[in-house]
Amino acid sequence: MSQFQIAVxxxxxxxxxxxxxxxxxxxxxxxxxxxxxxxxxxxLPLYNEDDDANQAAPVLRLKAAITSAQxxxxxxxxYNRSLPGVLKNAIDHxxxxxxxxxxxxxxxxxxxxxxxxxxxxxxxxxxxxxxxYLDVPTLGQPEAFLQAxxxxxxxxxxxxxxxxxxxxxxxxxxxxxxxxxxx
Numbered sequence: 001m002s003q004f005q006i007a008v009x010x011x012x013x014x015x016x017x018x019x020x021x022x023x024x025x026x027x028x029x030x031x032x033x034x035x036x037x038x039x040x041x042x043x044l045p046l047y048n049e050d051d052d053a054n055q056a057a058p059v060l061r062l063k064a065a066i067t068s069a070q071x072x073x074x075x076x077x078x079y080n081r082s083l084p085g086v087l088k089n090a091i092d093h094x095x096x097x098x099x100x101x102x103x104x105x106x107x108x109x110x111x112x113x114x115x116x117x118x119x120x121x122x123x124x125x126x127x128x129x130x131x132x133y134l135d136v137p138t139l140g141q142p143e144a145f146l147q148a149x150x151x152x153x154x155x156x157x158x159x160x161x162x163x164x165x166x167x168x169x170x171x172x173x174x175x176x177x178x179x180x181x182x183x
Contacts, residue, residue, distance in 0.1 A: 003033040004178055007069035007106075011076035011087030011123075013042045018113035018148045019075040025159050026073075026111065029171040034178075036073065039065050041090040052097035059093045063102045066094055071178040072108035072136065078116070078123035088130070095134055104135040107181035109174040111144045113152070119145030139177045144170050 008027070012019045020038070027036035043058045045051070055063075066072070076083050095101040110127055112120025124145070131138045144167070146152065151160040159167050 004035070004070045004182070005068060006030075006034060006036045006071045006073050006178070007066050008036050008038045008073045008075070009041065009087065009090060010038055011041075011074070011084045013086055017077065018115075018152075019077050019111075021153060021157065022111060022113050022146065023073070023075045025153060025157055026167060026171060028158060029164075029168050030175060034175065037065065037069075039090075041086055044086075044089055044093055047089050047092040047096070049096070055093070062090060063094050066102045066106065069106065070182045072103075072106045073174070074108060074110045074127060074131075076110070076112045076120055076123045076127055078112065078114050078120040081122040082126045083123045083130075087127070091130060091134070101134055103131070105181075106136055107178045108136045108138045109170075109177065110138060111146065111170075113146040113148050115148050117147060119147055121145045137177075137181050139174055142166075142170055142173060 008023050010017065010020050010023050023038055030036065039062060041062065044062065045056050076087055095103055108131060110124050112124050114120045128138055151162050154160045
């Protein structure tokens with residue numbers, strides 16, 4: 001049985017998004033005591049404070065999954081130099097009602113894949129600002145701004161050989177981060 005359950009939040013709804021593919025591939029680099037579960041965020045209603053007293057079933061499901069996790073992994077594309085609305089919506093839902101955030105204290109890692117040369121640098125920075133406010137200890141180094149190139153994934157969906165050493169080192173640091181913050 002896995003000792004560390006990691007809730008994975010992918011900020012893209014596209015079925016074959018680069019970030020969803022990365023979420024699946026990078027989880028394979030973790031040790032066996034880590035289990036990664038991608039959370040559904042596409043069915044969440046738009047956040048409305050009027051609904052705080054009677055949160056929808058998808059919101060309660062999201063909050064329960066985060067509560068039971070020992071760590072978080074965010075994978076975000078970059079839309080218009082920031083994080084996608086669907087990701088911000090999920091973050092807002094799980095942080096409300098005010099004072100009842102399920103994010104606080106959960107160690108996190110942030111990654112992102114984009115076709116652009118700077119990867120998702122701006123989106124990740126904006127996400128880190130939000131996570132800091134929510135008291136989510138977030139791995140600072142190494143940063144990973146990944147450009148979607150043909151060699152990023154191999155033909156079986158694993159991390160390609162050119163990117164694997166860097167991403168294995170990232171995963172090793174992330175594993176240590178989660179262990180340190182859950183001890």
